[in-house]
Amino acid sequence: MGYSSSLIQRKFKDIVGRRYEAVLKDYSEFLLTDEEMLVPEVRSILIPLDLFVHDITDEAIEVLSAYNATITLAYITDAGVIELLEQALNHASTEEFRAKKEEYGRELLDRTTAKLKGHGFPVQTRMFIGHKGDDVVRMAKNHDMVALCRRYADGESTDVSVSPIVLRICQRVETPALIY
Amino acid sequence: MDTVALIAVAVFLFTYALIIDERIHRAVAAMLGAAIVVFLGVVPWEALLEHVDFGTIFLLLGMMIIVNTARGSGLFEFIAIRTAKLANGSPIRVLVLFALVTAVVSAFLDNVTTVLLLTPMLLYVARVMKLNPVPFLVTEIFASNIGGAATLIGDPPNIMIASSAGLTFNEFLIHLAPIMVVDMAILLLMMYLIYGRSMKVNADERREMVRTLNNLDERAAITDRALFRKSVTVIAFVVLLFFIHDRIGEILHIFLPFVDPAMGLEPAEVALIGAAILLFWSRQSPEEIFEKIEWPALFFFGGLFVIVGALVETGVIASIAAVMVENVGSTGEAMFIVTWFAAIASAIVDNIPLTAAMIPLIHDLGATMDVYPLWWSLALGACLGGNGTAIGASANVVVIGIAEREGIGITFIDFLKVGMLVLFVTVGVGFGMLWLTFGM
Numbered sequence: 001m002g003y004s005s006s007l008i009q010r011k012f013k014d015i016v017g018r019r020y021e022a023v024l025k026d027y028s029e030f031l032l033t034d035e036e037m038l039v040p041e042v043r044s045i046l047i048p049l050d051l052f053v054h055d056i057t058d059e060a061i062e063v064l065s066a067y068n069a070t071i072t073l074a075y076i077t078d079a080g081v082i083e084l085l086e087q088a089l090n091h092a093s094t095e096e097f098r099a100k101k102e103e104y105g106r107e108l109l110d111r112t113t114a115k116l117k118g119h120g121f122p123v124q125t126r127m128f129i130g131h132k133g134d135d136v137v138r139m140a141k142n143h144d145m146v147a148l149c150r151r152y153a154d155g156e157s158t159d160v161s162v163s164p165i166v167l168r169i170c171q172r173v174e175t176p177a178l179i180y
Numbered sequence: 181m182d183t184v185a186l187i188a189v190a191v192f193l194f195t196y197a198l199i200i201d202e203r204i205h206r207a208v209a210a211m212l213g214a215a216i217v218v219f220l221g222v223v224p225w226e227a228l229l230e231h232v233d234f235g236t237i238f239l240l241l242g243m244m245i246i247v248n249t250a251r252g253s254g255l256f257e258f259i260a261i262r263t264a265k266l267a268n269g270s271p272i273r274v275l276v277l278f279a280l281v282t283a284v285v286s287a288f289l290d291n292v293t294t295v296l297l298l299t300p301m302l303l304y305v306a307r308v309m310k311l312n313p314v315p316f317l318v319t320e321i322f323a324s325n326i327g328g329a330a331t332l333i334g335d336p337p338n339i340m341i342a343s344s345a346g347l348t349f350n351e352f353l354i355h356l357a358p359i360m361v362v363d364m365a366i367l368l369l370m371m372y373l374i375y376g377r378s379m380k381v382n383a384d385e386r387r388e389m390v391r392t393l394n395n396l397d398e399r400a401a402i403t404d405r406a407l408f409r410k411s412v413t414v415i416a417f418v419v420l421l422f423f424i425h426d427r428i429g430e431i432l433h434i435f436l437p438f439v440d441p442a443m444g445l446e447p448a449e450v451a452l453i454g455a456a457i458l459l460f461w462s463r464q465s466p467e468e469i470f471e472k473i474e475w476p477a478l479f480f481f482g483g484l485f486v487i488v489g490a491l492v493e494t495g496v497i498a499s500i501a502a503v504m505v506e507n508v509g510s511t512g513e514a515m516f517i518v519t520w521f522a523a524i525a526s527a528i529v530d531n532i533p534l535t536a537a538m539i540p541l542i543h544d545l546g547a548t549m550d551v552y553p554l555w556w557s558l559a560l561g562a563c564l565g566g567n568g569t570a571i572g573a574s575a576n577v578v579v580i581g582i583a584e585r586e587g588i589g590i591t592f593i594d595f596l597k598v599g600m601l602v603l604f605v606t607v608g609v610g611f612g613m614l615w616l617t618f619g620m
Contacts, residue, residue, distance in 0.1 A: 004592035005584065008570060010202040012581025014476070015292060015574050020582065026257060027300050030400050032392070066391065 042067035042176075046143040048136045049075045049108055051101070052163075053149040056112060060147060060180035061119055067145070071116055074139060075105035075127040078153075082129055102127065133165045133172075140173040147178040184222055185494035191216050192537075195487050199533055200571075207476035210483025217490040231489025232482055235343030235448045236336075240290075240478060242451025243333060246418065247293050248472040249458050250411035256293070257401035258408070259285065260301035264393050269386040271311055271379035276368055278302055279319050283327025283364055287334045287357075288419055291324045291575040299582045308389045313588055315375035317579050318595065322367050322567050322602050324575040329563030330360035332447055333422065335573075336481075337526075337535040337562035342447060344539045345555045349422040349447065355556045359613045363564070363606040370602065410462050418454035425450050484536040492540045501544035511549055515557040515614060518542070522561025523607045527568025527599070535562045553618035560610045568603040570595045 045064060047056065064071070077098070085094045109125045116123045128135075132153040140146045146169070154163030162179060170177045195213030199206045217223045223231065250256075263281045267273040278298065285294045302320060306313035328335035332342045332352040341347065381389070402408045424431060429443030445453075459466055491497050508514045518538070526534050535558065542554050566573025570580050570592050576599075580590050 004570065007202060008577055008580050008584065008592075011206075011571060011577040012584075014202060014205050014207075015577055016296060016581065017474070017476070019296060020585075023296055023300060026254070026403075027304075030257075030261075030396060031300075031304050 042069045042144040044143045044145075045069045045071045046136070046139055046146045047071055047073050047112075048132070048139075048146075048148065048152055049073055049105070049112065050077070050132060050152060051104070052151045052154050053108075056115065056147075056149070057180050060178065061116070063178060063180075064121070064147060065119060069144065070122045070124060072139075072143065073109055073112055073116075073123060073125045074136070075109050075125070076132050076135060077101045077105065077127075077129045078132055079129045080131070098129075133168055136169050137172045140169075140175050143175060145176050145178065146173055147180060150179055182494075184220075185496050187220060188217060188222050188490035188494040189496055191222075192487055192491055195483075196529060196533055200529060205476060207480040207483065210480045210487065212483075214483040214486035217487060222490045223486055223493055227489060227493055228486055231492065232485045233340065233343050235446055236340045236485075237478055237481055238448035239333065239339050239343065239451045240336070240481070241473065242448065242453075242455040243290060244473045245455035245469055246411075246415065246451070246458055247289050249407075249455075249462055249464050249469050250415060251293070251297070251472075252464065253404045253407035253411050254402040255408055255411055256285075256297035257301070258398045260298050261393075261396050261398035261401055263298075264301055264305045265396070265398070267305070267393075269309075269381070269390040269393075271309055271381055272372065272376065274302075274305055274309070275316055275319055275371060275375075275379070278305075278316065279323035279364070279368060279371075282320050282323040283330075283360075286324045286327035286575075287330045287360075288415070289333075291328045291335060291573070292578055295320060295324050295575045295578050296582075299579050303582070303586055303588075305389075305393070308392045309381055310385060311379060311381065313583070314590055314594075315371065315379065317583055317588070317590065318598055319367070319371045319375075321573075321576050321579050322371075322599075322606075323364065324579075325563060325566045325573050326360050326363050326367060326606065328575075329559065330357040331422075333451075335531075335563045335566075337531050338559050339447070340481075340532075340535050340539060341555050341559050341562075344543070347555060348426040350426070352559075355614070355617065356559060359560065359610040362613065363609055366605060366609060367602060370605065374598065407462050407464070410458065414454055414458040414461065417457070418450060421445070421450045421454070422447065481532070481536075484533050488536045488540060491537070497537075497540045498544050501541055501547075504541075504545060505548045508549075511553055511618065512615065514545065514549060515553050515618065516611070518554050519557040519561040519607065519611045519614070522558050523565030523603060524568070526562045526565030527572040527603060530571060531562040531566045531573055534565075538562070553614065556614055556618070557611070560614060561607060564607045564610060565603060567606065568596070568599045570599070572599070 045067065082094065082098060085097055105127050109127060113123045113125060136146065148166045148169060150162045150166060152163055153165035166179060170179070191213050195209050198204050198209035218228060259281060263277050264274070267277050282294060282298055298320065299317065302316050303313050306316055325335070329338065330352070332338055332347065332349045338352060342352065421428070425447060426444040428445050429439055429441045432439040432443070433441040459469065504514070504517070508517065522534060522538060538558050542551050542558060545551050545554065566576065570576050570590070580595065583590050
């Protein structure tokens with residue numbers, strides 16, 4: 001360290017005292033660090049959908065638009081429900097229920113695909129009967145990010161809380177998760 | 181020169197050398213020098229109280245209380261984030277807006293706090309833009325010193341001059357603020373010409389910057405909404421009082437007939453009244469706020485006043501004034517000497533001790549010439565001279581010190597090249613405008 005540099009540091013210490021550390025602490029509450037500022041490379045994003053997810057919010061789309069990624073929409077019908085219905089009702093009623101669910105799922109996938117394509121995202125869709133938690137965790141391994149609606153796999157009654165399945169998925173996936 | 185005078189000069193030079201080198205804290209150096217002259221009886225107790233300018237010390241004290249109370253609300257962070265967002269991803273706009281905000285805030289609050297709180301945000305914005313932060317930082321330094329020079333309360337040299345010469349807030353607005361507006365425009369043009377080419381970002385980077393900055397929520401910076409409102413209100417009230425401090429009696433007399441219409445408030449009284457109102461209204465813990473007062477700075481000022489007082493007591497200042505009177509033919513000539521001497525010496529010594537030494541000299545010159553224009557020459561030279569070197573003013577040291585801590589090197593020579601150019605241009609323009617007002 002040269003004389004001028006050490007002189008500046010001595011004067012800085014005498015003029016500022018400990019105030020700079022306090023200022024940095026205040027700013028750290030809302031400014032990103034260098035590490036946080038690095039945008040991770042995200043090429044594919046998984047977005048699971050179900051009966052309780054009616055839409056992808058504009059705020060979520062704005063965040064996702066930071067990544068030049070392909071989006072996979074996966075509509076999952078709960079296999080447990082189908083199994084229960086098969087046990088309780090006859091085969092024809094179960095098939096009717098499944099057809100109605102698939103029809104709703106197809107409509108939701110088409111609507112959401114059109115919206116995302118409108119924002120310039122390449123979109124792939126999948127629809128299957130499975131486990132809403134385990135299958136998302138499994139599929140997330142092949143994606144760089146998973147975006148979860150807070151009401152995914154939840155009932156209609158909850159308004160603001162995050163569904164327990166969403167929380168469990170977040171605990172288990174290794175990829176970054178976005179909750180909207 | 182007699183022995184006592186030699187001692188006073190030796191203590192003065194020794195203390196100033198310690199202040200320049202800063203191996204010993206400047207406040208300690210000033211107190212040590214003061215202790216020597218008091219111990220040796222160069223400055224007796226009665227004279228000591230006369231030499232310490234309590235107007236300056238209490239004004240600084242009052243403003244420190246106001247600023248430290250307001251700081252707790254997140255006011256400065258709010259201003260910084262809002263400024264960054266307004267730039268809308270354009271580097272040139274970032275440079276211009278931060279320079280203007282720094283200048284305006286520095287004009288009304290102290291420069292050190294202003295740059296201390298704006299610089300981290302400026303560094304963040306430069307990092308987001310992936311641009312070299314140096315142009316933004318040096319512009320901020322110059323803007324702080326120019327803005328501070330515009331008002332009575334903007335820079336310590338102005339506070340010291342106003343307190344000693346009895347100048348009002350509005351006189352500063354009339355004589356110095358227009359110069360600073362012109363100098364600010366010139367500064368921005370110079371910075372654009374020097375650095376403009378290196379401030380290009382492509383459309384993707386600009387979009388990324390806008391997105392990142394838009395994600396910042398300036399409302400989140402406000403940690404205490406009620407305190408924020410009260411701070412802004414009291415600061416606005418204090419600024420209003422400064423505008424009318426010399427004729428407050430006339431105004432109060434209309435509503436309160438018992439008030440003497442000839443009454444005026446000293447700037448220090450305005451600052452302390454504002455501090456008292458904010459402390460009372462905000463219900464902030466006085467212990468916490470008083471702990472944040474920069475006591476070393478106040479003792480630094482106190483010590484300097486005593487050391488310079490020793491030069492006055494021993495007749496050294498009077499001798500220098502006599503030599504100056506013999507060799508200076510007109511007020512215009514004196515303005516030229518005071519302006520340029522103050523500017524160049526401020527770049528080397530730090531403008532606060534320089535101003536402390538120059539004030540009694542100008543008072544002594546008053547016996548033979550009209551010194552009113554010289555106060556403006558001193559203010560102009562001392563404030564803008566601080567732009568010359570990395571150690572010329574406190575704002576320079578703070579910004580360059582922060583930059584070094586963040587791994588951004590601004591060498592003494594690099595700063596000197598731009599700083600001296602800015603010094604000569606801005607002081608030259610300012611002197612020209614003062615000359616047109618007083619010198620012709």
